[in-house]
Each structure stands twice: as structure tokens, then as C-alpha cells.
Amino acid sequence: VVQGGVPMIRMGDNSIEYDPNFKLYITTNLSNPHYPPELCVKVNLLNFMATEDGLQDQMLGTVVTAENPDLEARRVALVQEDADNKKQLKELEDKILTLLKNAEGNILDDEVLINTLKDSKVTSNIIEEKVKEAMKTQDKIAKVRLGYVPVAFRAAQLFFCIADLNIVDPMYQYSLEWFINLFLMAIAKAPKGSNHDERVENLNETFTYVLYENVCRSLFAKDKLLFSFLLTIKILKGDNLLDPKLLRFFLQGSTSLEVRRPKPEGTDWLYDNAWLNLLGLSEMKPFNGVPPNLALEDAFVENLDFFKEVAETPDPEALLRKRYEDTYSLFERLCMLRALRPDMVVPAVQNFVGESRGNKFIEIPPFDLEACYADSNCATPLIFVLTPGADPMTELYKLADKLDMSRRMEAISLGQGQGPLAERAIEAAKDKGTWVCLQNCHLSVSWLPTLERICEDLSPDRVDANFRLWLTSEPSKHFPPFVLQNGVKMTNEPPKGLRANMLSSYNTIDDEFINSVPEERQAWLKKLLFGLCFFHAAVTERKKFGPLGWNVQYVFSGPDLSISKQQLSIFLNEMQPGEPVPYAALSYLAGECNYGGRVTDDKDRRCLMNVLSDFYCADIQNDDYRFSRSGRYYAPPEGDIDSYRDFIRALPYTEGPEVFGLHENANISCALAETSSLLTTALSMQPKDTGDGGDGGESGLGALAADIESRVPPVYDIELALQVFPVAYEESMNTVLTQELIRFNALIVTVQKSLKEIQRALRGLVVMSAELEAMGTSMSVGQVPKIWSREAYPSLKPLGSWVVDFLQRLDFLKKWFDAGSAPAMYWLSGFYFPQAFLTGTMQNFARKYQIPIDQVSLDMMVLTPAETEDAKEHRAVDGAYIYGLFLQGARWDVPTHALADSHPRVLFTQLPAMLLIPAHRDNIEPVEGIPEEYTSDTPGGTAHVYMCPVYRTSERRGVLKTTGHSTNYVMSLRIPIPDDRVQKYFVKLGVAALSQLDD
Numbered sequence: 001v002v003q004g005g006v007p008m009i010r011m012g013d014n015s016i017e018y019d020p021n022f023k024l025y026i027t028t029n030l031s032n033p034h035y036p037p038e039l040c041v042k043v044n045l046l047n048f049m050a051t052e053d054g055l056q057d058q059m060l061g062t063v064v065t066a067e068n069p070d071l072e073a074r075r076v077a078l079v080q081e082d083a084d085n086k087k088q089l090k091e092l093e094d095k096i097l098t099l100l101k102n103a104e105g106n107i108l109d110d111e112v113l114i115n116t117l118k119d120s121k122v123t124s125n126i127i128e129e130k131v132k133e134a135m136k137t138q139d140k141i142a143k144v145r146l147g148y149v150p151v152a153f154r155a156a157q158l159f160f161c162i163a164d165l166n167i168v169d170p171m172y173q174y175s176l177e178w179f180i181n182l183f184l185m186a187i188a189k190a191p192k193g194s195n196h197d198e199r200v201e202n203l204n205e206t207f208t209y210v211l212y213e214n215v216c217r218s219l220f221a222k223d224k225l226l227f228s229f230l231l232t233i234k235i236l237k238g239d240n241l242l243d244p245k246l247l248r249f250f251l252q253g254s255t256s257l258e259v260r261r262p263k264p265e266g267t268d269w270l271y272d273n274a275w276l277n278l279l280g281l282s283e284m285k286p287f288n289g290v291p292p293n294l295a296l297e298d299a300f301v302e303n304l305d306f307f308k309e310v311a312e313t314p315d316p317e318a319l320l321r322k323r324y325e326d327t328y329s330l331f332e333r334l335c336m337l338r339a340l341r342p343d344m345v346v347p348a349v350q351n352f353v354g355e356s357r358g359n360k361f362i363e364i365p366p367f368d369l370e371a372c373y374a375d376s377n378c379a380t381p382l383i384f385v386l387t388p389g390a391d392p393m394t395e396l397y398k399l400a401d402k403l404d405m406s407r408r409m410e411a412i413s414l415g416q417g418q419g420p421l422a423e424r425a426i427e428a429a430k431d432k433g434t435w436v437c438l439q440n441c442h443l444s445v446s447w448l449p450t451l452e453r454i455c456e457d458l459s460p461d462r463v464d465a466n467f468r469l470w471l472t473s474e475p476s477k478h479f480p481p482f483v484l485q486n487g488v489k490m491t492n493e494p495p496k497g498l499r500a501n502m503l504s505s506y507n508t509i510d511d512e513f514i515n516s517v518p519e520e521r522q523a524w525l526k527k528l529l530f531g532l533c534f535f536h537a538a539v540t541e542r543k544k545f546g547p548l549g550w551n552v553q554y555v556f557s558g559p560d561l562s563i564s565k566q567q568l569s570i571f572l573n574e575m576q577p578g579e580p581v582p583y584a585a586l587s588y589l590a591g592e593c594n595y596g597g598r599v600t601d602d603k604d605r606r607c608l609m610n611v612l613s614d615f616y617c618a619d620i621q622n623d624d625y626r627f628s629r630s631g632r633y634y635a636p637p638e639g640d641i642d643s644y645r646d647f648i649r650a651l652p653y654t655e656g657p658e659v660f661g662l663h664e665n666a667n668i669s670c671a672l673a674e675t676s677s678l679l680t681t682a683l684s685m686q687p688k689d690t691g692d693g694g695d696g697g698e699s700g701l702g703a704l705a706a707d708i709e710s711r712v713p714p715v716y717d718i719e720l721a722l723q724v725f726p727v728a729y730e731e732s733m734n735t736v737l738t739q740e741l742i743r744f745n746a747l748i749v750t751v752q753k754s755l756k757e758i759q760r761a762l763r764g765l766v767v768m769s770a771e772l773e774a775m776g777t778s779m780s781v782g783q784v785p786k787i788w789s790r791e792a793y794p795s796l797k798p799l800g801s802w803v804v805d806f807l808q809r810l811d812f813l814k815k816w817f818d819a820g821s822a823p824a825m826y827w828l829s830g831f832y833f834p835q836a837f838l839t840g841t842m843q844n845f846a847r848k849y850q851i852p853i854d855q856v857s858l859d860m861m862v863l864t865p866a867e868t869e870d871a872k873e874h875r876a877v878d879g880a881y882i883y884g885l886f887l888q889g890a891r892w893d894v895p896t897h898a899l900a901d902s903h904p905r906v907l908f909t910q911l912p913a914m915l916l917i918p919a920h921r922d923n924i925e926p927v928e929g930i931p932e933e934y935t936s937d938t939p940g941g942t943a944h945v946y947m948c949p950v951y952r953t954s955e956r957r958g959v960l961k962t963t964g965h966s967t968n969y970v971m972s973l974r975i976p977i978p979d980d981r982v983q984k985y986f987v988k989l990g991v992a993a994l995s996q997l998d999d
Contacts, residue, residue, distance in 0.1 A: 052160060053156075055160075059180075062184065082134060089124065092120045093120075147196055158207075165215075165223075170477040171383075171473075174215070175486050187203060191206070212227070216365050220387065220491055221364070221496075223681075226682060229353055231357070232352070243285070246332065253679075253782070255800050256280060257707065257803055266304065270340075274342075278297060279297055287336075316337060317348050330352060344671070370399060372488050373468070377465070378430075379459055379460050381483055383470075383472075383484065383490065384471065385473065385475060385491045386440075386473060388555045389558070390491075393437075395492060396470060408432075409435035410435070410436050412439065413439045413440055414439060415444060419446075422451075423454070430458075433467050435469075435470060436468075438451075438470070442479070445478045448479060449480070452480035452482050452483055498651070499651045502534065508562075511640075511641060514641065516573070525569070527620050527635045527638070531635055539608065545669065546669065547990070548669055548888070551604050552600060554598050556598065563594050583616050588932075591612045595612075603956075606935065607987055609933045627659065662889075662989060663989055665906070701762065702759055705758050709756065713810055716744070716814075718741060721737065722738060725737050732840035740813060740836075744813065747832075754785065754787050794968060796955060796998045797997075808830065809832075812827050826880055828884050828885060829885065829996050841858070841879060842858065842918045844918075848878070855921055856920060858919075860915065862911075862914050865894070871913060876916075878917065879916045881914070882914055883914075885914075885995060886909065886996075892912055892975075898975075898977055899986060926943060927947060928942055935984065948986075948992060949972050953996065954997070956969075973993060
């Protein structure tokens with residue numbers, strides 16, 4: 001804009017003078033930034049991110065320089081010489097053109113011009129000779145460089161393998177500079193070899209393992225197998241030894257929206273999802289029936305006995321290898337295992353990596369702090385990535401003692417106001433050559449930019465060579481990327497398992513603690529102390545079983561155990577002669593205060609108190625008392641501290657679920673969760689488009705979107721619904737239905753609109769917004785888009801199953817709508833908001849019998865098969881018949897009409913239809929149980945039932961909404977249990993009912 005003859009530019013609300021030479025450069029470290037269209041048309045966007053081809057060329061130069069420095073120097077000189085020659089020719093051309101332009105009269109009389117032309121000809125001939133010579137040299141150099149292309153290609157592939165690890169955890173970040181330094185170190189370390197091909201092989205193998213070793217020390221244990229697997233498939237894909245379509249199936253499974261072939265009869269032992277995956281695998285090469293082999297689905301039907309054995313054996317991989325070793329490759333058999341036995345995928349992936357790359361790629365390198373220190377310098381920060389229970393300071397002090405730096409190290413715990421103190425300490429240490437350790441950096445987020453600036457300023461030229469900056473931090477997305485990418489990262493996790501946990505606890509106990517209690521009570525103390533340590537180990541290790549262990553993953557720590565030990569000592573010290581041990585008080589302090597203070601879920605609190613009751617009880621003083629059914633775990637007879645440590649060392653290294661009160665099937669649930677985590681994470685790190693024309697491309701995404709759109713019905717007519725189901729005092733279900741229709745209408749509109757938009761965006765008719773791109777990414781990997789899940793009910797199903805379930809819910813409501821009256825039985829799982837249905841059921845009863853609704857509660861009755869058939873035809877007089885729930889952790893036994901232990905390998909079973917019986921609270925039989933253990937509200941109850949929580953998803957964890965309802969918990973069912981069992985047994989089993997499964 002020109003104002004008063006002066007160019008002006010608008011900056012916010014102000015107009016300032018503008019110079020035409022003004023340029024504005026903005027950089028971002030976002031990997032895939034999105035800017036609105038109105039900004040994109042006004043700026044030039046330059047992508048400076050490394051590409052595989054560009055990085056390969058750079059790594060080729062690096063390896064050739066290291067291997068043959070003279071040759072690479074000659075190549076660089078030739079490039080420079082070629083550029084100089086071109087520059088010289090250009091200058092001569094410009095000079096001639098200028099002289100011709102300014103020439104007057106006959107140009108043949110212009111002596112300067114004639115001489116310049118002569119010089120140009122001579123120079124051109126000289127340059128031409130140089131170019132010919134350079135071409136010969138370039139050909140020689142190119143041949144030598146060509147021999148190192150496989151090394152450069154492997155290095156470029158591996159860099160992009162580690163570059164994506166920040167998707168897994170924000171602390172997993174590595175710079176290209178760090179990567180190149182590691183590459184150079186591997187080149188120097190690699191064996192020479194007897195010929196060039198052997199040298200290239202040695203370079204590749206050495207660098208691959210050096211990279212694995214260095215990256216592994218910065219990864220958590222749960223991610224180390226993932227990294228090994230990613231390395232392996234990256235290398236196999238680079239060598240064209242892995243079919244991208246088959247890899248996508250292995251990671252994603254079948255995404256089909258319908259089963260194209262029914263499951264064969266007599267295959268109840270096969271999960272429905274396994275059959276769906278088997279059908280999906282049968283559509284791919286080499287499983288699609290290329291002669292002489294049958295299609296996998298046909299081979300399955302003809303060999304049911306063999307595949308049943310595969311489904312039930314503890315080592316299915318060995319069976320598949322024995323039968324199909326000559327038919328299918330190692331990875332193809334892995335895909336078969338993924339379809340049939342997903343619970344065995346993790347050990348099979350370990351074998352796959354071991355056979356493909358060698359066993360050293362599945363062996364976790366030992367933690368070596370001294371080696372990490374040796375890899376650092378004064379300008380390289382060393383970062384401990386913390387995990388619960390880890391104590392890196394002990395190892396750091398040991399290293400400081402060994403290097404005579406213990407008196408020259410200052411440790412500062414960051415927090416409010418500690419930033420300036422840390423800055424002064426670093427400034428002093430840089431000059432003196434001492435160490436500084438900043439602990440808990442994640443607690444000082446506002447100071448982290450200052451830390452980044454300090455680390456950027458570190459330089460070997462300006463800092464004493466002995467200076468080291470040590471940092472400790474929990475994983476945090478706010479931690480500066482520069483520090484992470486250029487620092488030496490380390491993880492040192494505590495040993496896993498009940499035995500290791502117990503040993504760790506007993507290493508903090510000495511004779512002084514035992515002697516702090518009167519001698520006549522020391523036997524009690526030793527038994528209770530062992531029980532307390534066992535309890536601590538049990539509640540800590542129980543979380544590995546996911547929701548079966550705890551709904552919320554709590555971090556029980558050493559201080560919880562320490563304060564409980566001190567309280568135990570105090571109580572035993574202050575007891576009067578003849579007074580019994582106050583087990584109730586000890587249980588309250590440990591269960592409700594120390595450990596219970598961390599527990600936020602009431603069902604977890606119930607589990608915690610029931611587990612604690614196994615250890616804080618009078619029976620523990622009896623040498624015959626056992627903690628579990630196996631009889632392997634118990635408090636040993638009285639002895640000295642060393643005898644208890646010896647007893648613990650004799651315990652198994654890995655414990656079974658039974659020690660936690662869980663069923664053996666819990667191991668399968670745990671294995672399935674590990675498989676899901678591994679495959680989902682690996683899938684998220686794969687390219688969005690396979691580049692093979694498969695379902696991963698834009699065409700496949702467009703077809704999927706069109707298919708789903710064609711299946712979704714139109715919205716419900718709410719006005720008609722209000723006429724057919726008007727608000728009525730005597731029938732609350734009318735209101736329940738109309739509210740459900742309104743909620744599902746909003747979801748239908750969101751689904752239909754977004755599907756239309758993404759199809760238009762794929763055709764280029766509208767801009768692909770960040771939201772649509774995220775939706776496309778989710779759909780391409782078989783996940784429900786967030787734009788849908790935000791509007792929808794809770795669900796953990798993959799995209800295909802979610803769509804099928806969504807359509808079934810719509811069909812349930814449509815049948816209700818079309819019938820003009822409420823159904824005889826309600827599909828509880830089909831409700832968007834099931835709490836409204838439960839409230840409506842109680843409201844109908846309260847209004848019918850004129851009882852205040854806050855005095856009404858629900859009793860339950862599990863129906864027999866005959867009663868279920870009758871319920872399908874006749875509505876309940878009071879209450880409602882419901883169906884559609886699944887049991888996890890136990891099963892319903894029809895003959896005994898009670899809960900029973902699950903059958904082996906059967907994780908979920910259908911719960912029979914139930915009758916919800918509204919009644920006045922005083923008329924419902926109180927539950928038998930112990931109020932202190934949350935198994936009963938009042939003492940003296942007689943109803944021999946288990947209060948079984950109902951959750952909407954298997955995740956179980958939820959949050960309270962403003963309405964007071966949980967996003968996951970629905971209600972508790974009163975389910976009959978056998979006469980020889982009590983609620984505690986099923987509480988420890990983690991038994992719950994679910995309204996839907998995950999597949």
C-alpha cells in the first residue's frame with residue numbers, strides 16, 4: 001500500500017514503512033505443517049527435510065571419504081574445477097556479448113573484440129580437454145563409488161527407521177549429525193574383509209548392530225523388540241524381500257466390513273476375528289490358491305484337526321514350521337500365526353528377528369554407564385530417561401567415585417525457583433571442569449527453553465574438557481528436541497517380576513529395623529513384613545495384566561512400602577502385653593491411606609483391599625498358610641534376614657497369574673495386549689501409501705469411504721418419533737428412545753458429511769484439511785477417525801467392526817421405531833447412553849407404585865434358557881429384560897446357575913439374558929460380604945452374589961462427566977456365585993461384564 005508516496009505494509013494494527021528489499025524467512029521444525037489456503041498462496045514453502053535419495057548421496061560421500069579419502073577428494077576437486085570452468089566460460093560469453101553490443105562500425109576492425117574471441121577459442125579448447133580428462137576420471141570414481149552404494153542405501157534406510165521413533169515416545173529423537181558420527185565410528189570398527197564385497201557386507205552388518213546397540217540404550221524395555229522388528233522389516237523391504245501388502249496385513253489384519261464366507265461348522269474353538277483374518281490372508285499371494293497349493297481358507301476346511309491343534313497348542317509356530325516350511329517363507333508363516341494365534345505373535349516376532357538378523361538383535365545390551373560416558377564430551381549432555389522405580393543417581397555416584405569426580409559433582413533437583421541456581425552451577429562448572437546433574441527436568445517445563453539455549457552454547461572450544469552435564473527426566477513432550485537429538489540418552493529400568501521386586505524390598509531391610517521391635521514380637525514382625533513386601537510386589541506387578549489387574553495403571557512406589565513398614569513397627573512397639581495384633585488398623589492405614597491414596601477407581605480400591613486381606617491377617621502367622629493355590633508362595637518360617645533373602649532367591653524368575661489370584665487365561669490377555677501394542681505402533685510408523693496400488697493408496701481410501709457411505713442410513717425423523725412416542729408419564733422409554741435417536745442422528749450427520757468431504761478432497765475438489773488428512777490416515781490403517789469417535793459412544797473396535805456395530809445399533813433402534821412400541825427385550829449394548837435406559841426402567845416403576853425414585857434400586861435375575869425364550873415374546877411386568885453382555889475373567893455355568901472359572905483359552909463368554917427388577921431398596925436382599933473390603937454395604941448380608949461391574953469397553957478405565965456418570969462404568973450386576981466361593985475370589989480374578997468386545 002502506498003501512502004503519501006511511501007510504500008507501507010500492514011503489521012497487525014499498524015502500518016509501517018516497507019522497503020522492496022525486505023524479505024521474511026520463517027522456519028519450523030514441524031514435520032508436516034498445515035497452513036490455511038489464504039496463507040499458502042502468499043508465501044513460498046520450501047521443504048528442507050532430508051529425503052532418502054538425498055541422504056543416500058550424502059552417506060555415499062561419507063563412506064567413500066572414509067574408505068578412500070584421496071578418491072573422494074579428487075571427485076570434490078573435479079566438481080569444483082568443473083564449476084570454475086563453467087564460470088570462466090560464462091564470463092567470456094558475457095564479455096563477448098557486451099563488446100558486441102557496444103561495438104561501433106565494422107566489428108572486424110574492433111581489435112579488442114577480435115582478441116577476446118581468439119582468447120575465448122583457446123580457453124574453450126583448453127577447457128574441453130580438461131572436461132574430457134575429467135570425464136575419464138569421473139568414470140573411474142563413479143565405478144568405485146558404485147561399489148559403496150549398498151552401504152549408503154542401508155544407512156539412509158536406517159536413518160528414517162530411527163527418525164520415526166519419536167512417534168512412539170517424544171524422548172526418542174536423534175539428529176543426523178549424531179547418526180553420521182555413529183556411521184563413521186562403525187566404518188572404523190568394521191572388519192576389513194578379504195575382498196570388496198566382503199568389506200561392504202562387514203560395513204553394513206557392523207553399522208546395523210552399532211546403531212541397534214546405541215539406540216537400544218535409550219529405549220524402554222517395551223520398545224526394544226519393536227525397534228529390532230522395525231530394523232528387520234526396513235532392511236528386508238530395502239532388499240525387496242518383503243511384500244508390502246503382506247506386511248500391511250500382518251500389522252493391520254483384515255479390514256473387511258463383512259464375512260464373505262461363513263465359518264465352518266464344528267469350529268467353535270476358532271475366534272470369529274481369527275476366521276475373518278484367515279479369509280483376508282487367503283486373498284493375498286501366496287495364500288490365494290496358486291497351484292499346486294490350495295487357498296488357505298480351503299486348506300483350513302480340509303485340515304480342521306491340524307488347525308485346531310495350532311489353535312490350542314502352546315507352540316503353534318513349531319507346528320506351522322513343520323508343515324509349511326517348504327511352502328511358505330518365515331514371514332508368510334508369521335502372517336498365518338497372526339491370523340490364527342495373535343497371542344503368540346510377540347515370541348514369533350522375536351524368532352523372526354533372530355533368524356533374519358541374528359540373535360544379537362533380540363538380546364538386550366547390558367546397561368553400561370561408563371561406555372555412555374566415553375561416548376560423550378563436554379558439549380554433549382547425558383540424559384537419563386526415568387521410569388518408575390529407577391534410581392540412576394546410584395549408578396552415577398558409583399561412576400563419579402571411579403573417576404574421582406564425586407567431590408566435583410553438584411546435583412540440583414529442579415522445581416519452582418531452581419532454574420537460576422542451575423544456571424549459575426553450570427556456568428561455574430564449565431570453567432572448573434566439574435559435573436552438574438539436573439534432576440527431574442520434566443518438573444520445570446518453563447525453564448526448559450533456557451536449558452536448550454545453554455546446551456546450544458556448549459562448545460569444546462569454550463568449555464573445560466572434563467565438564468559434563470547430566471540430566472534426568474521422565475518422558476515429556478516439552479523436553480527440548482535439540483538436547484535430545486544431540487545428547488546421549490539412557491534408560492535403566494528396575495528388574496521386572498515379583499521375585500526381583502521382593503529382593504529389592506528386602507535389600508532395604510536390616511537387623512536394626514527388626515531389633516526396633518521387642519524380641520517377643522519379632523516373629524510377628526517378620527511374618528507381617530514378608531506379607532507386606534509380597535503385597536507391594538503383587539500390586540506393583542499386577543498392572544502388567546492391564547484392566548484385569550487394575551482399571552487404572554497406578555505407580556506404587558518405594559515410599560508407599562517404607563511408610564507402611566514404619567507404621568507396622570510403630571504398632572507392634574506400642575502394643576500392650578497380651579493385646580492382639582491390630583490387623584484392622586494396619587489394613588486401613590496401608591490399604592486406604594498409603595497405597596489406597598493413589599487409587600482413584602472404587603473397583604480398584606475394592607481389589608486392593610481384598611488383595612491386602614491375604615497378607616494382613618492372623619493366618620499369616622501360621623507356617624502352613626499359603627498365598628496362592630499352587631502352594632509355592634508363602635511366608636517362610638522365622639529366621640534371620642538372610643534366610644528370607646535366600647527364600648526369595650529360590651522363587652521362580654517368572655510368576656504365573658495364579659499368584660495374583662488371576663486365571664491362567666490372564667497370560668493370554670496380557671500376550672494379546674502386547675501383540676496389539678507392537679503391531680499398532682509399527683503400523684503407525686509405516687508410509688501411508690504402500691505405493692503398490694493396494695488398499696493403502698488414495699484409490700483404496702476413496703473406495704472404502706464410498707462403501708461405508710453407501711451403508712449408512714439416513715437420519716431418523718425426530719418429529720415423527722415425537723408423535724409416535726410422545727412424552728408420557730407412565731412410559732419413560734418413549735423419552736429414552738427419542739433421546740437416543742437425537743444422539744445417533746448427530747453421529748450419522750458427522751459420518752456422512754466427513755465421508756463426502758474426504759471423497760471430494762481425494763478428487764481435488766476441496767482442500768485436504770488437517771482434520772480430513774487425519775481421518776484418511778486413520779481409515780487407511782483400519783482405525784476409527786477421531787472426528788467420529790469424538791461424536792460417538794466409547795468403543796475400541798477397529799474400523800471394520802466399528803461400522804458393523806454402528807449399523808447394528810441403528811437397526812436396533814429402527815426396529816423399535818418401526819414397531820411403534822418398546823421391544824420385549826432390550827439390547828443394552830446398543831444404547832448410546834445406557835444409563836438413561838436404566839434410569840427410565842426405575843422411573844417407570846417409581847411412577848407406577850408412587851415411590852420416590854431415589855429409594856428405588858435394581859435387583860437382577862439371570863434367566864435360564866427356557867425363561868429367555870419366553871422373555872422374547874412377553875415384556876416384563878415390572879423392569880426390563882436385557883441381553884448383549886459379555887463376561888471377562890469368568891463364565892456363566894448353566895447347570896449350576898452360577899459363575900464359574902473360565903475354560904482354558906476362552907477369554908470372553910456371553911452372559912445370558914437378565915431381568916432387571918426395580919424394587920424399593922429396603923426390599924432388596926443385602927449382599928453377603930465385608931464392608932471394609934467393599935464387598936458389601938452393610939454387615940450381615942445374606943445374598944450370595946458377586947457385585948459384577950459392567951463396563952462399556954474392555955479398557956474399563958473412565959472419567960466422571962459433569963452429569964455424574966462415568967464414561968465407561970455402567971452399573972453393577974448381582975450375579976449368583978457357587979456356595980464354596982466368596983466375592984473376594986472373583987474380585988481378585990478381575991471379573992467384569994462388558995457391553996462390547998474389541999473386535
